[in-house]
Amino acid sequence: MADLRGGAIQFFGTKRHHEKWLKDTENYMIKGCFAMTELGHGSNVRGIETVTTYDAKTEEFVINTPCESAQKYWIGGAANHATHTIAFSQLNINGTNQGVHAFIVQIRDADGNIFPNIRVADCSHKIGLNGVDNGRIWFDNVRIPRENLLNSVADVSPDGQYLSAIKDPDQRFAAFLAPLTSGRVTIAVSAIYSSKIGMAIAIRYALSRRAFSVAPNEPEVLLLDYPSHQRRLLPLLAKTYAMSFSVNYLKTLYWNRTPELNKTIHIVSSAYKAACSWHNMRTLQECREACGGQGLKTENHVGHFKSEFDVQSTFEGDNNVLMQQISKALFAEYLNAKKRNKPFKGLGLEHMNGPSPVVPSRLSSSTLRDRQFQVDAFHLRERDLLARFAEEILKLLSQGQSREHAFMLSYQLAEDLGRAFSDRAMLQNFLQVEESVPSGLLKEILGLLRSMYALVVIDEDPAFLRYGYLSPENAASVRKEIMKLCSDLRPHALALVNAFGIPDALLSPIAFNWVDANAWSSVQH
Numbered sequence: 001m002a003d004l005r006g007g008a009i010q011f012f013g014t015k016r017h018h019e020k021w022l023k024d025t026e027n028y029m030i031k032g033c034f035a036m037t038e039l040g041h042g043s044n045v046r047g048i049e050t051v052t053t054y055d056a057k058t059e060e061f062v063i064n065t066p067c068e069s070a071q072k073y074w075i076g077g078a079a080n081h082a083t084h085t086i087a088f089s090q091l092n093i094n095g096t097n098q099g100v101h102a103f104i105v106q107i108r109d110a111d112g113n114i115f116p117n118i119r120v121a122d123c124s125h126k127i128g129l130n131g132v133d134n135g136r137i138w139f140d141n142v143r144i145p146r147e148n149l150l151n152s153v154a155d156v157s158p159d160g161q162y163l164s165a166i167k168d169p170d171q172r173f174a175a176f177l178a179p180l181t182s183g184r185v186t187i188a189v190s191a192i193y194s195s196k197i198g199m200a201i202a203i204r205y206a207l208s209r210r211a212f213s214v215a216p217n218e219p220e221v222l223l224l225d226y227p228s229h230q231r232r233l234l235p236l237l238a239k240t241y242a243m244s245f246s247v248n249y250l251k252t253l254y255w256n257r258t259p260e261l262n263k264t265i266h267i268v269s270s271a272y273k274a275a276c277s278w279h280n281m282r283t284l285q286e287c288r289e290a291c292g293g294q295g296l297k298t299e300n301h302v303g304h305f306k307s308e309f310d311v312q313s314t315f316e317g318d319n320n321v322l323m324q325q326i327s328k329a330l331f332a333e334y335l336n337a338k339k340r341n342k343p344f345k346g347l348g349l350e351h352m353n354g355p356s357p358v359v360p361s362r363l364s365s366s367t368l369r370d371r372q373f374q375v376d377a378f379h380l381r382e383r384d385l386l387a388r389f390a391e392e393i394l395k396l397l398s399q400g401q402s403r404e405h406a407f408m409l410s411y412q413l414a415e416d417l418g419r420a421f422s423d424r425a426m427l428q429n430f431l432q433v434e435e436s437v438p439s440g441l442l443k444e445i446l447g448l449l450r451s452m453y454a455l456v457v458i459d460e461d462p463a464f465l466r467y468g469y470l471s472p473e474n475a476a477s478v479r480k481e482i483m484k485l486c487s488d489l490r491p492h493a494l495a496l497v498n499a500f501g502i503p504d505a506l507l508s509p510i511a512f513n514w515v516d517a518n519a520w521s522s523v524q525h
């Protein structure tokens with residue numbers, strides 16, 4: 001995708017690249033694409049098989065696709081339009097593999113003719129996102145100037161010496177991956193935009209659609225007056241609000257990024273991209289079903305959006321793989337603190353430095369709605385899961401397992417921990433927004449939404465019961481309180497979706513007068 005390519009030149013490139021390529025990329029004289037993924041390797045970037053060598057005689061790099069699994073795959077824009085690509089490849093200098101590097105390669109001329117030694121094919125029809133021409137690229141010993149190596153992290157001198165200020169191959173690799181973060185931020189934001197549209201359509205429809213009377217000669221009941229319908233939609237609305245505040249926080253964090261924050265932004269963007277894209281799919285499915293048959297009409301968006309946005313859990317990093325980055329990073333923080341006897345600092349783990357929170361044995365309605373109880377419950381879960389995860393990893397290591405194998409075997413606690421981290425960070429983001437609002441009705445309604453978010457997270461995660469953070473009686477109280485919160489939020493449902501500020505034109509006929517929209521007079525004759 002052009003924006004990824006432009007970003008890659010900005011991040012991986014240096015002055016010579018910025019001056020030569022950025023302007024033409026921005027004004028679309030150059031149509032770019034981003035060729036990282038291969039048929040054989042997508043998540044495992046370190047495993048890609050494209051190989052680049054250096055010819056000191058001609059001061060050129062030679063890029064080659066050595067086998068069919070090395071063909072670049074899924075490359076957005078490559079099938080029909082892109083003139084240039086950022087090709088990711090192993091760099092082999094004098095027989096030593098220096099790891100993954102990025103190169104600018106022209107693949108078509110301005111008239112769209114494929115360049116010599118380049119082969120391109122289409123990835124064919126997809127279940128969604130068919131507006132993007134995803135393509136496949138083979139490089140047949142393509143020669144490019146030495147200057148086309150994006151050299152912000154490493155360089156090759158004219159006589160073929162490999163030069164890099166980052167000696168540690170892991171950190172050099174990390175530097176090459178850092179630009180992916182902006183795409184993940186974009187996807188997290190975009191996922192919540194589409195969740196908001198789905199919610200606005202489904203709730204507005206539920207405020208006009210009726211089904212069954214509950215007493216003779218009474219009007220049929222509005223869908224949103226069914227407690228069960230409220231239970232299906234309003235917790236998702238609360239989560240959408242929580243994630244909207246969270247992606248705004250992430251955008252600010254990214255916008256104000258510094259090299260020291262790179263790692264934090266990688267972890268938070270991985271967590272939020274996964275959480276928000278999974279939430280979007282779940283929300284769109286529930287909204288689609290809540291609209292009944294109308295949810296299947298493309299013009300009503302909610303169903304169609306599912307196929308368009310399903311890819312968000314995969315591209316820019318598979319969600320399950322990105323979630324592993326969180327537990328890996330938290331384990332490193334745990335070792336750093338415990339083994340070096342240093343306080344936790346960063347990633348919001350400072351709560352680990354204080355005493356373990358105690359959850360009251362009897363959870364009244366006011367306690368369940370109390371922000372301190374909610375924060376304590378989330379802190380307790382994260383703290384306990386991190387300790388359990390670290391203990392399991394250290395035990396496996398002491399039994400002689402490799403680090404990679406230990407992480408592979410501890411996936412259940414890793415997934416629980418990744419979720420606990422993400423939920424707690426989002427609750428913090430929500431509370432920051434709520435605290436910034438002056439007392440009054442808006443603050444009260446935000447408090448209801450925040451409590452709904454926190455209690456639904458507790459209700460949905462078996463860890464709270466599994467590890468004893470809550471008793472079965474307390475878990476039952478949580479469930480009852482959610483029903484009460486649905487009834488408290490019901491009167492504000494329309495205002496809450498209107499507050500998203502989505503222009504009517506971006507909603508769909510069933511969000512308005514769907515009888516008129518389907519009247520004979522509106523049938524195209």
Ligand SMILES: CCCCCCCCCCCCC/C=C/C(=O)SCCNC(=O)CCNC(=O)[C@H](O)C(C)(C)COP(=O)(O)OP(=O)(O)OC[C@H]1O[C@@H](n2cnc3c(N)ncnc32)[C@H](O)[C@@H]1OP(=O)(O)O
Pocket residue numbers: 001003004005006007008011034036037042043044045046076170171173174175177178179180181182183184186187262263266314315316317318321322325329332
């Ligand atoms: C430039 C952008 C401009 C704007 C963009 C707008 C875009 C709009 C989006 C819509 C269009 C999308 C189209 C789709 C495009 C694509 O899909 S592009 C291809 C995407 N592919 C991936 O995301 C690959 C996913 N895999 C990885 O990222 C990595 O392989 C990995 C799984 C994260 C790492 O695996 P591994 O080999 O196990 O290495 P580790 O040991 O885990 O990591 C090494 C160290 O590097 C650190 N690190 C990893 N990633 C980053 C990062 N992004 N930023 C910073 N640091 C990173 C990691 O934490 C490790 O550090 P240490 O633990 O300290 O060693």
Ligand SMILES: Cc1cc2nc3c(=O)[nH]c(=O)nc-3n(C[C@H](O)[C@H](O)[C@H](O)COP(=O)(O)OP(=O)(O)OC[C@H]3O[C@@H](n4cnc5c(N)ncnc54)[C@H](O)[C@@H]3O)c2cc1C
Pocket residue numbers: 001034035036037040041042043044073074075076126129134311314315316317318319320321
């Ligand atoms: C529509 C679309 C557009 C795209 N655009 C681009 C683009 O422009 N440029 C580009 O470079 N790429 C692009 N991609 C590729 C995308 O980035 C990859 O699909 C993604 O990184 C996942 O890699 P993969 O498809 O090889 O899946 P794999 O990595 O093979 O993953 C398959 C499954 O294995 C699981 N898995 C993988 N590793 C592990 C592990 N260590 N532990 C447990 N489970 C694991 C994953 O969770 C997943 O469920 C695009 C993809 C699509 C579908």
